[in-house]
Amino acid sequence: MSILITGGAGFIGSHAVVELLENGYEIVVVDNLSNSNIESLKRVKELTGKDFPFYEIDLLNQTALEQVFNDQKIDAVMHFAGLKAVGESVEKPGYYYHNNLTGTLILTSVMKKYNVKKIVFSSSATVYGDPSMVPIDESFPLSATNPYGRSKLMIEEILRDIYVSDNSWRIAILRYFNPIGAHKSGRIGENPTGIPNNLMPYITQVAIGKRDVVQVFGDDYDTYDGTGVRDYIHVVDLVKGHLKALQYLDENEGVETFNLGTGIGYSVLDLINNFKKVTSNDIPYTVIERRPGDIGVCYANPDKAKKLLGWQAERDLEEMCQDSWKWQSENPEGFQ
Numbered sequence: 656m657s658i659l660i661t662g663g664a665g666f667i668g669s670h671a672v673v674e675l676l677e678n679g680y681e682i683v684v685v686d687n688l689s690n691s692n693i694e695s696l697k698r699v700k701e702l703t704g705k706d707f708p709f710y711e712i713d714l715l716n717q718t719a720l721e722q723v724f725n726d727q728k729i730d731a732v733m734h735f736a737g738l739k740a741v742g743e744s745v746e747k748p749g750y751y752y753h754n755n756l757t758g759t760l761i762l763t764s765v766m767k768k769y770n771v772k773k774i775v776f777s778s779s780a781t782v783y784g785d786p787s788m789v790p791i792d793e794s795f796p797l798s799a800t801n802p803y804g805r806s807k808l809m810i811e812e813i814l815r816d817i818y819v820s821d822n823s824w825r826i827a828i829l830r831y832f833n834p835i836g837a838h839k840s841g842r843i844g845e846n847p848t849g850i851p852n853n854l855m856p857y858i859t860q861v862a863i864g865k866r867d868v869v870q871v872f873g874d875d876y877d878t879y880d881g882t883g884v885r886d887y888i889h890v891v892d893l894v895k896g897h898l899k900a901l902q903y904l905d906e907n908e909g910v911e912t913f914n915l916g917t918g919i920g921y922s923v924l925d926l927i928n929n930f931k932k933v934t935s936n937d938i939p940y941t942v943i944e945r946r947p948g949d950i951g952v953c954y955a956n957p958d959k960a961k962k963l964l965g966w967q968a969e970r971d972l973e974e975m976c977q978d979s980w981k982w983q984s985e986n987p988e989g990f991q
């Protein structure tokens with residue numbers, strides 16, 4: 656079975672590539688390297704001892720994408736390619752909508768043309784907006800507060816419409832909670848450009864001495880220590896969920912949505928304290944005001960994925976901290 660991986664040079668995509676290769680899949684990667692480095696794929700090849708075709712192309716370039724489908728035998732697609740920085744999406748909504756929506760429209764139209772109708776899509780827990788309660792299950796109301804989140808919500812709707820128009824599609828929409836951690840080897844991991852937006856890469860950059868202090872965005876939330884609570888999930892568990900989703904699509908037609916989270920919420924201070932304990936690094940922090948657009952608590956009810964996919968996250972917060980730190984400490988400049 657041969658899988659096309661869009662965005663395969665990125666953080667989650669590169670881990671998916673490793674997992675697929677280790678499980679005997681043939682793969683083809685496309686990425687425009689707008690938020691990644693070709694070095695990640697070189698290291699994936701080293702790690703797995705396997706080679707695979709890579710096309711440095713933009714999903715917006717339909718002609719180039721069709722050439723990939725002409726050249727390669729493709730049975731299914733894992734669609735990771737997309738822009739993901741919330742703040743940037745507020746500043747450049749057109750760029751985000753064009754890249755994420757048009758990219759997906761072109762991808763799915765080319766898939767249809769080549770009769771490839773199986774797709775696993777990277778959505779986000781951000782589509783639940785500010786949930787009225789936790790844990791969040793897949794039937795909760797959906798909303799978005801920024802163009803990034805809205806692009807995910809719109810793509811979910813587009814995929815459902817595609818299925819309505821043609822019931823032979825098999826579509827898995829995976830809503831990720833907060834992916835952190837890295838491959839055990841320390842050879843691939845998250846490689847943010849500039850100042851990290853997300854908590855874990857910020858913590859690891861403080862630990863390595865690139866930044867002075869973690870800014871904790873608010874300690875007046877209605878949580879046990881006042882700081883925001885999230886469902887952190889190890890990236891390797893996350894990509895294992897993708898393989899399960901792919902296997903599910905082999906056996907089931909339709910469009911199905913799954914939360915990929917652990918079901919456990921940890922606060923910002925929990926993450927800082929766990930990281931300190933596991934890595935013996937001092938992590939100075941200071942509490943500042945809330946970040947606009949943030950919510951207090953967000954964690955998954957992952958029962959549906961357990962029941963239908965036979966998947967559940969296995970790696971705990973300590974392992975997430977250990978693996979994030981190994982990646983950061985052995986690659987202080989990321990892939991540069």
Ligand code: NAD
Nearest residue numbers: 662665666667686687688689690691713714736737777779
């Ligand atoms: P990433 O930026 O590391 O990877 C995305 C990859 O897509 C990058 O390599 C980028 O160069 C590529 N890309 C972007 N636009 C493209 C285009 N038009 N054509 C070709 N390639 C393109 O991000 P990630 O963290 O690996 O996220 C993967 C997917 O998961 C994204 O769709 C993201 O929105 C989604 N997601 C991520 C998180 C998270 O916390 N990392 C959470 C929820 C959902």
Ligand code: UD1
Nearest residue numbers: 741779781852853854857870871872883884885923948949
């Ligand atoms: C953010 C995005 C969300 C996206 C998700 C995964 C925003 C508003 N939301 O979610 O759309 O799907 O990343 O990519 O950007 N925190 C700090 N200090 C920091 C960074 C974060 O205290 O320097 C806190 C946050 O307030 C939050 C928690 O840490 O409580 C996690 O933050 P982050 O890693 O950015 O993820 P989310 O906010 O859940």
